[in-house]
Amino acid sequence: MAKRSIIIDTDPGIDDAAAMAVAFRHPDLDIKLITTVGANVTVDKTTANALKLVEFFDVDIPVAMGCPGPLIKPHQPSSFIHGESGMDGYDFPPVTRKPIDLHAVEAMRKVLMESDEKITLIPIGSQTNIAILFHMYPEVKEKIDEIICMGGSTIGGNVNSSAEFNYFCDPHAAAMVLKSGVPITMMGLNVTNRACATKKTEAMLKQGGRIQDMLYGIMDFYKGGTFEEGIRLHDVCPICYMIHPEFFTMDQRFLEVVLEGPAAGTTVMQPNMFQTDDREPKVNYAMDVDSEAFEDWFIAEISKPE
Ligand code: BDR
Numbered sequence: 099m100a101k102r103s104i105i106i107d108t109d110p111g112i113d114d115a116a117a118m119a120v121a122f123r124h125p126d127l128d129i130k131l132i133t134t135v136g137a138n139v140t141v142d143k144t145t146a147n148a149l150k151l152v153e154f155f156d157v158d159i160p161v162a163m164g165c166p167g168p169l170i171k172p173h174q175p176s177s178f179i180h181g182e183s184g185m186d187g188y189d190f191p192p193v194t195r196k197p198i199d200l201h202a203v204e205a206m207r208k209v210l211m212e213s214d215e216k217i218t219l220i221p222i223g224s225q226t227n228i229a230i231l232f233h234m235y236p237e238v239k240e241k242i243d244e245i246i247c248m249g250g251s252t253i254g255g256n257v258n259s260s261a262e263f264n265y266f267c268d269p270h271a272a273a274m275v276l277k278s279g280v281p282i283t284m285m286g287l288n289v290t291n292r293a294c295a296t297k298k299t300e301a302m303l304k305q306g307g308r309i310q311d312m313l314y315g316i317m318d319f320y321k322g323g324t325f326e327e328g329i330r331l332h333d334v335c336p337i338c339y340m341i342h343p344e345f346f347t348m349d350q351r352f353l354e355v356v357l358e359g360p361a362a363g364t365t366v367m368q369p370n371m372f373q374t375d376d377r378e379p380k381v382n383y384a385m386d387v388d389s390e391a392f393e394d395w396f397i398a399e400i401s402k403p404e
């Protein structure tokens with residue numbers, strides 16, 4: 099099977115790190131570029147964390163630093179979830195690698211325009227870089243087969259009663275991407291809250307190993323759940339969906355994002371009965387996930403020998 103070419107746009111972030119731990123080693127994925135954004139923590143920290151991960155896994159993937167924060171809203175990081183560094187809980191060895199000498203937006207444009215085949219974009223942070231990319235270089239849209247993102251929610255929020263963090267962080271960017279015309283598959287809290295690492299994962303990680311020790315350290319620190327109740331592996335969902343779409347129940351829905359006021363970043367979904375065919379954007383939205391299949395798959399991926 100031909101590998102799927104992808105670009106990961108990320109703000110590591112502990113669940114971002116778990117997503118990359120799987121993606122870096124997956125034989126079906128060819129990661130052309132990692133771009134960073136200021137969201138969970140500042141962009142200098144998310145970039146340092148992305149570099150820690152490519153060095154830890156010894157993969158040859160360029161990292162390009164992106165936007166420092168949202169388009170319009172003030173940046174409100176979530177270091178209370180991921181720690182001051184954005185990836186607390188494990189002492190990564192000193193990093194020798196550096197980001198490439200191109201801004202994330204320019205780096206994405208270059209990779210996309212020079213590619214012979216279409217590429218899948220995987221945003222697992224707020225979508226500021228992607229919004230600017232589409233605004234500056236709309237011609238790149240032709241080179242993207244699909245965006246598979248983690249973001250949004252139609253079942254209540256995780257930063258307040260209605261908004262999910264990635265959409266809350268930069269709602270204007272999320273709205274621009276939603277309206278871009280590029281096909282979008284969206285993994286919101288409807289599924290990511292139930293894509294968890296439980297005691298089963300903890301038992302596997304505690305068996306030890308370099309990768310297991312690192313993931314145990316950061317996941318044990320992570321404030322996005324406990325092994326007892328389930329650690330929410332939000333950002334692993336788009337990676338899992340590429341490999342096992344059958345784990346997810348999808349529906350085509352019309353979605354919008356609230357831009358201003360106390361509910362900014364909230365995803366609003368039209369019920370299908372009110373949807374007319376001419377309403378865009380229609381999103382391939384994840385409604386349900388097989389939690390057990392997801393966790394068993396995650397455990398199998400992480401257990402692969404180095
Ligand atoms: C999203 O917010 C971030 O804190 C996580 O990394 C994930 O991308 C979940 O709402």
Ligand code: CA
Nearest residue numbers: 111114222223
């Ligand atoms: Ca993230």
